[in-house]
Amino acid sequence: MRHGQNIYRFLTIGLFLLLAGCSTTRRLGSDETLYTGVKKIIIDTDSSGSLVEGAESAITSPLSIPPNNPLYTPYFRTPLPIGLWAWNYLYTPKEKGLGQWLYRKLAKEPVLISKVQPDLRVKLVENILGNYGYFGSHASYDLLPHHNPKKAKITYRIEVARPWFYSSIGYPPPKILAPGEMESLKATSLLRVGGQYNLDTLSAERNRISNILRNKGYYFFRPEYIGYLADTTQQPGQVALRLQLTPGIPSVATQAYTVGDVDIHLSRINGGAIDTLQQNGRTIVYQTPLKLRPRLLNRLITFQRGDLFTLDEQNATLNNLSKLGVFRSVNLSVTPPDSPHGSDSLNVEIDATFDYPLEAELETNVTSKSNSFVGPGLSLRLSNNNMFRGGEVFSLKLNGSYEWQTGNKNSGGGSSSKLNSYEFGLNASLDIPRLWFPGYFKRFTRYPSRTRFQVGVDLMNRPKFFRILSSSGSISYDFQTSPRSYHTFSFLKLTYNNLLNTTAEFDKTLEENPAIALSFRNQFIPSFTYSYTYDRNYRRNRLFWQNSFTSAGNLLYGIMELAGHKGTKEIFNNQFSQFVKATSEIRFYQKLGQINWLVYRFMVGAEHPYGNSTVVPYTEQFYIGGANSIRAFTIRTLGPGSYRPPSDDRNAYLDQTGTFKLEANIEFRFGIMGRLGGALFLDAGNIWLLKNDPRRPGGQLTLKSFPKEIALGTGFGLRYDISYLVIRADLGIGIHTPYPNPDKRGYYNIASFKDGLGFHLAIGYPF
Numbered sequence: 001m002r003h004g005q006n007i008y009r010f011l012t013i014g015l016f017l018l019l020a021g022c023s024t025t026r027r028l029g030s031d032e033t034l035y036t037g038v039k040k041i042i043i044d045t046d047s048s049g050s051l052v053e054g055a056e057s058a059i060t061s062p063l064s065i066p067p068n069n070p071l072y073t074p075y076f077r078t079p080l081p082i083g084l085w086a087w088n089y090l091y092t093p094k095e096k097g098l099g100q101w102l103y104r105k106l107a108k109e110p111v112l113i114s115k116v117q118p119d120l121r122v123k124l125v126e127n128i129l130g131n132y133g134y135f136g137s138h139a140s141y142d143l144l145p146h147h148n149p150k151k152a153k154i155t156y157r158i159e160v161a162r163p164w165f166y167s168s169i170g171y172p173p174p175k176i177l178a179p180g181e182m183e184s185l186k187a188t189s190l191l192r193v194g195g196q197y198n199l200d201t202l203s204a205e206r207n208r209i210s211n212i213l214r215n216k217g218y219y220f221f222r223p224e225y226i227g228y229l230a231d232t233t234q235q236p237g238q239v240a241l242r243l244q245l246t247p248g249i250p251s252v253a254t255q256a257y258t259v260g261d262v263d264i265h266l267s268r269i270n271g272g273a274i275d276t277l278q279q280n281g282r283t284i285v286y287q288t289p290l291k292l293r294p295r296l297l298n299r300l301i302t303f304q305r306g307d308l309f310t311l312d313e314q315n316a317t318l319n320n321l322s323k324l325g326v327f328r329s330v331n332l333s334v335t336p337p338d339s340p341h342g343s344d345s346l347n348v349e350i351d352a353t354f355d356y357p358l359e360a361e362l363e364t365n366v367t368s369k370s371n372s373f374v375g376p377g378l379s380l381r382l383s384n385n386n387m388f389r390g391g392e393v394f395s396l397k398l399n400g401s402y403e404w405q406t407g408n409k410n411s412g413g414g415s416s417s418k419l420n421s422y423e424f425g426l427n428a429s430l431d432i433p434r435l436w437f438p439g440y441f442k443r444f445t446r447y448p449s450r451t452r453f454q455v456g457v458d459l460m461n462r463p464k465f466f467r468i469l470s471s472s473g474s475i476s477y478d479f480q481t482s483p484r485s486y487h488t489f490s491f492l493k494l495t496y497n498n499l500l501n502t503t504a505e506f507d508k509t510l511e512e513n514p515a516i517a518l519s520f521r522n523q524f525i526p527s528f529t530y531s532y533t534y535d536r537n538y539r540r541n542r543l544f545w546q547n548s549f550t551s552a553g554n555l556l557y558g559i560m561e562l563a564g565h566k567g568t569k570e571i572f573n574n575q576f577s578q579f580v581k582a583t584s585e586i587r588f589y590q591k592l593g594q595i596n597w598l599v600y601r602f603m604v605g606a607e608h609p610y611g612n613s614t615v616v617p618y619t620e621q622f623y624i625g626g627a628n629s630i631r632a633f634t635i636r637t638l639g640p641g642s643y644r645p646p647s648d649d650r651n652a653y654l655d656q657t658g659t660f661k662l663e664a665n666i667e668f669r670f671g672i673m674g675r676l677g678g679a680l681f682l683d684a685g686n687i688w689l690l691k692n693d694p695r696r697p698g699g700q701l702t703l704k705s706f707p708k709e710i711a712l713g714t715g716f717g718l719r720y721d722i723s724y725l726v727i728r729a730d731l732g733i734g735i736h737t738p739y740p741n742p743d744k745r746g747y748y749n750i751a752s753f754k755d756g757l758g759f760h761l762a763i764g765y766p767f
Contacts, residue, residue, distance in 0.1 A: 069673065086102065086107040118141045162237060264286075269355070277294060423461070466506050513695055530548070585603040596668070628762070632734040683714070711738050726763070726765060734756030
């Protein structure tokens with residue numbers, strides 16, 4: 001046995017030595033040098049101070065050219081340059097055959113110094129710095145030869161000059177705008193005396209002025225009709241700036257226009273007889289039957305004859321028609337009317353083609369849930385995308401899945417249960433593409449909005465434990481108040497959980513733990529939920545912040561109190577739940593180089609039962625661990641606090657829920673080769689009880705024990721992107737468990753390295 005292991009080691013070492021001896025420059029010409037990456041980019045800002053925001057990434061981006069087989073960033077390469085080996089050793093002049101196929105699939109053309117062209121890149125950097133106001137900056141480079149003279153790295157040195165600032169800013173005479181409007185234009189300018197010269201800001205100011213003019217009827221005005229004169233001779237470091245209208249502007253650009261005739265052409269894919277309808281001065285030509293309410297069409301099209309023709313109204317009309325969801329295509333064209341020269345009105349023509357209203361979708365997939373269950377699923381969805389001729393979408397969805405759990409054996413109660421489950425659901429929903437409420441409002445908003453009515457039933461079966469039927473109905477509103485702010489308000493949501501049957505083993509667990517029994521009882525959950533999401537993309541980064549608040553049973557409790565019902569309150573002979581729950585999650589995505597990301601995530605949540613309830617329903621309680629959480633631990637094998645269930649209790653996972661949750665993650669995502677990527681991660685967190693439970697000692701949140709009860713895990717993973725989804729495999733490595741281990745003292749208290757490993761196969765990124 002030992003002899004066989006030695007042979008295996010010798011073969012492995014020999015293979016690596018053989019690969020290491022393969023040349024990556026074998027086919028290069030005598031005057032060609034292989035580019036092996038950037039050694040260093042040195043930015044000297046002693047004379048200029050710190051660079052303005054965006055300048056550093058702007059100058060390092062054209063220099064950060066990845067070499068062959070980059071590991072991450074332009075500075076490092078993977079140790080196995082398979083693509084270069086294939087290019088050097090598998091080349092064949094044959095057009096067919098296995099050798100040519102392997103060469104075509106594996107070979108990567110070498111990145112040469114001559115292709116990188118560092119001399120042109122340093123000139124580009126100097127120009128970029130000039131665009132940011134650092135006139136007179138200097139950039140240079142050095143080639144750093146490898147021990148192999150046909151390889152070289154590049155070091156760039158950038159000497160940033162002092163920035164230049166605006167000493168004065170002049171605007172052209174008010175030939176188009178009235179004097180008062182010109183003063184308002186100046187007051188809201190992006191340019192300020194004393195500000196640093198910046199070409200991006202100058203371009204943004206031209207676009208701003210152009211948009212303002214186009215919203216005052218100057219439809220044919222363009223940003224390029226505004227020019228700049230920058231005088232840098234008056235005083236060193238100072239720029240005297242003047243905006244002016246460029247010579248030779250066409251006369252149509254200085255003419256304010258109003259809306260003329262508005263013609264709408266509605267066509268159907270299957271055709272139909274042509275009919276015409278006059279509505280508020282508009283002409284609607286359509287193919288019968290008209291699959292849209294005329295009154296709705298009147299609200300969608302914001303143009304009114306005789307009004308100023310504005311860019312905002314044009315965009316609003318296009319957005320309203322497109323987001324309605326009933327048209328396959330929408331086009332809007334503007335043509336001057338056939339009238340004598342000098343007319344001041346524009347005709348509008350809108351062409352829209354209806355899409356098929358009925359849609360059937362059959363989907364088979366592999367699902368991966370936050371509770372670490374993975375398995376195949378089947379979904380059948382039938383939709384009518386224009387139910388009541390107003391863009392309403394009625395959907396009927398039938399879904400089923402079979403799932404099993406991934407993870408490790410490092411659970412609080414010993415080995416984790418290998419739970420398989422199946423689930424069936426039937427859901428019906430009606431989506432109205434606007435905010436709707438009887439008697440109060442039924443309106444379109446500037447940004448997409450939706451009202452949804454939903455009812456459904458879901459049957460979940462956990463063999464050897466229980467089978468539960470969950471019925472729900474809700475009314476919710478989704479809307480935006482800005483390009484980055486999203487709101488969801490579930491005005492009314494009613495859920496009924498009905499425990500159909502249980503096993504004797506599960507009944508014993510409920511008898512031993514009254515708190516769990518109460519959370520599993522048949523109960524109604526009347527609630528409303530509000531969530532706010534802020535999602536902003538910066539130049540290279542992204543910030544995502546989501547907050548959610550749920551209040552259950554309070555309105556119903558108050559009504560019954562006023563009606564004189566005292567004590568425990570019920571609806572349909574079932575006690576309803578009363579609790580509040582709040583969560584907040586923030587993520588920050590930081591881009592490093594061209595394809596690499598550093599992602600930070602922090603999540604906190606708390607909930608509290610009161611009034612008509614002593615415990616929060618089991619389906620609403622917090623849990624932790626699994627494929628999208630702390631990946632070194634299986635779902636529901638941590639917490640609450642330092643509580644550790646008995647090792648012989650195979651149903652221990654039922655106890656491992658809490659009413660307070662804290663979780664933090666850091667993940668570095670990098671490219672490896674082609675669609676294959678990798679990740680290194682660090683996960684931490686736990687759940688706790690806000691009220692003491694004698695049956696779960698150590699579970700309550702206390703300031704003294706809090707630091708020791710933070711579970712910690714690290715690990716690495718692979719991701720394969722196949723465009724429409726990402727297949728993910730993560731191996732978590734446990735570092736610290738919140739419960740003490742008498743056999744393993746110190747911070748690293750995992751019983752054994754093997755038991756601290758958790759493998760997860762999942763779909764999509766964890767966050």
